Amino acid sequence: MEENKFEIVTSRNFMRWLTNQKVSLAFTTYQIGKVFMIGSNPDGKMHVTERTFSRCMGLGGDDQGFWMSSIFQIWRFQNSLLPGQSYNGYDRVFLPQTSTTTGDLDVHDLAPGKNGKPIFVNTLFSCISTTSDSHSFKPLWQPPFITKLAPEDRCHLNGMATKDGEPIYVTAVSKSDVSDGWRDHRESGGIVMDVRTNEIICENLSMPHSPRYYRDKLWLLEAGSGYFGSVDTTTGEFKRLTFCPGFLRGMAFIDNYAVVGTSSLRKNKTFSGLELDKNLKDKEASPRCSINVINLETGSLEHWIRMEGIVEEIFDVMTMPNVIRPLLVGVQKDEIKQMISIED
Numbered sequence: 001m002e003e004n005k006f007e008i009v010t011s012r013n014f015m016r017w018l019t020n021q022k023v024s025l026a027f028t029t030y031q032i033g034k035v036f037m038i039g040s041n042p043d044g045k046m047h048v049t050e051r052t053f054s055r056c057m058g059l060g061g062d063d064q065g066f067w068m069s070s071i072f073q074i075w076r077f078q079n080s081l082l083p084g085q086s087y088n089g090y091d092r093v094f095l096p097q098t099s100t101t102t103g104d105l106d107v108h109d110l111a112p113g114k115n116g117k118p119i120f121v122n123t124l125f126s127c128i129s130t131t132s133d134s135h136s137f138k139p140l141w142q143p144p145f146i147t148k149l150a151p152e153d154r155c156h157l158n159g160m161a162t163k164d165g166e167p168i169y170v171t172a173v174s175k176s177d178v179s180d181g182w183r184d185h186r187e188s189g190g191i192v193m194d195v196r197t198n199e200i201i202c203e204n205l206s207m208p209h210s211p212r213y214y215r216d217k218l219w220l221l222e223a224g225s226g227y228f229g230s231v232d233t234t235t236g237e238f239k240r241l242t243f244c245p246g247f248l249r250g251m252a253f254i255d256n257y258a259v260v261g262t263s264s265l266r267k268n269k270t271f272s273g274l275e276l277d278k279n280l281k282d283k284e285a286s287p288r289c290s291i292n293v294i295n296l297e298t299g300s301l302e303h304w305i306r307m308e309g310i311v312e313e314i315f316d317v318m319t320m321p322n323v324i325r326p327l328l329v330g331v332q333k334d335e336i337k338q339m340i341s342i343e344d
Contacts, residue, residue: 005309008038008048014303015046017293023254024092024323025305027261027291028068030055031313035068038305039325042089051330058110058120059318063092066318067118069107073099074118074131077328080341090327092320095339100131108158109210109316114165121170126154128167128195141167144198145175152179161211161218167195169218171208175200186224187274192231202236206275210251210260210316221248221260224274228260228294241299244292245285247271250317257302258294261314262287291317 018024024039035056037049055071065078077094087093110120113130119140122129127142127149139149146154159171170193174185182189190205206224211231213219218231220238226248227240246262253259264287265271280287289312293303307314320326329336 006311007308008046009306009308010046011302011304014293014305015040015044017303018046019044019324021254021257022322022324024320024326025252025259025291026059026066026318026320026326026328027250028056028059028315029307029311029313030057030315032310033070034311035059035328037094037326037328039323041325047325049326049328051328052332053330057315058107059316060109060111060118061318062112063320063323065094067110067112067120069110069120072104073101074107074110074120075099076118080339082344087327090325092323092326093329093339094326095329095336096331101136102131103136105129105137106153109160111160111162111167112165119160119162119165119167121157121160123157124151124153125149126152126157128157128160128170141195143170143172143175143193145177147177150179154178154181156182159209159211161213163213168213169193169201169211170195171205171211171220173207190222190224192218192220194233201233202231202238205238209249212251212253214253214258219251219253219258221251223248224276226262226276226279228258242294242301243279243283244294244301245280245283246287246290247276247313250314252317252319254319254321256296258296259317259319260292260294261317262290262292263313264289266313289314 019040026037028035033054039047041047053070058069068075076098078097079092106123108121108123113119126146128140129137132138155176156173161169174182174189190208192202209221209223228242229240244262250261290306
């Protein structure tokens, strides 16, 4: 395959699973600045929409609208169709209704807040923030070991789990309080913190990512080992459930399944020297750029979508229940000029 080509390959029963669940998926790859939506055509085959947004990363929302971070903006996409409406065979049309300029904050995880604004992991400034009407951001919380809000990515705060529109848990690669200090602690310096108590509830992790609170349980991706699992918030134990071949990042849920992203490994220091290298070698596996569907009861990796060609990294994943064939409208093509609707 040519280097600039892109192809999606799926496991044999992935599309059957997607249609049976009546769900569509979205995922971002900041590597080439694309956001993808995966849905189903009437004949049961895959329908893919992709749009370009520079360094798009975090996703957070539902089947009617979502937020997405990009290199210096946070975008709000809203479904323009009324219930029961369709447009050229699409049951959702997501338009980029608003964007807020934040500057380059290296925004990672992002979620809707209870006040209608997004809350996000401001990785560059080592804090949880929300958007501001007059400034680049408004800080909401910072780890107690961070002594100053500075554009230094001190601990690599990267993940956030929310409940009822408020952050409850976060992940960081280290407890460092110096500029870029987290890179020296990738192997076992990772932590999970309870935002409500400022307590570290789980530590000695290897590059934890994408904490999510689902069905009264805290789920986690340990990217440095390749394991998906859960955190016992009482004992602080990370319970490994499923090994996924690749650098884990991005997680969502639907019914009894976790949907998680894996990326190929960059050839640099950030991704090298981790337990993941050994685990891949022991299992005679190569790192994959894929979206993996894991059964929460059995831990089995039952279905997958694999990206081949130019796409080598996935950042975030989002599930959209009760969405069959979504259309994502971008800002670089003429179609947005004709996407006009009138509020009733």
